[in-house]
Amino acid sequence: MITAEVSIYPLKTNDSTDVINSSIGVLNNKNVNYSVNSMSTILKGEKDEVFASLSNMFDEAQKKGGEISMVVTVSNAAD
Numbered sequence: 051m052i053t054a055e056v057s058i059y060p061l062k063t064n065d066s067t068d069v070i071n072s073s074i075g076v077l078n079n080k081n082v083n084y085s086v087n088s089m090s091t092i093l094k095g096e097k098d099e100v101f102a103s104l105s106n107m108f109d110e111a112q113k114k115g116g117e118i119s120m121v122v123t124v125s126n127a128a129d
Contacts, residue, residue: 052097055123056104057090060115069115073107080106100124 060069074091077084080103082095093100104122111118 051094052100052124052126054093054100054104054125055090056093056107057121058107058111059119059121060111061117061119063115065115069111069118072114073111076106076110077103097126 058070058073060066063069074084074086077091077093080095081099082093082103084091084093084103093103095103104120108118108120111120
């Protein structure tokens, strides 16, 4: 199991909230647990699933918003 904290920052758009929410929305059909807070989203699950989910989040944000910045911290430390 790993944990990832991810923040997505849409650039050059007036629709940041939509880009972020769409990116988080791709997690609904993934095999990871996640929670959303005001500055980031926390993902927990198996390594391959978490990294695939991060990639899907990036792809969706890029599709919706063009240029984005994505900041990720990954840990395998137990809670």
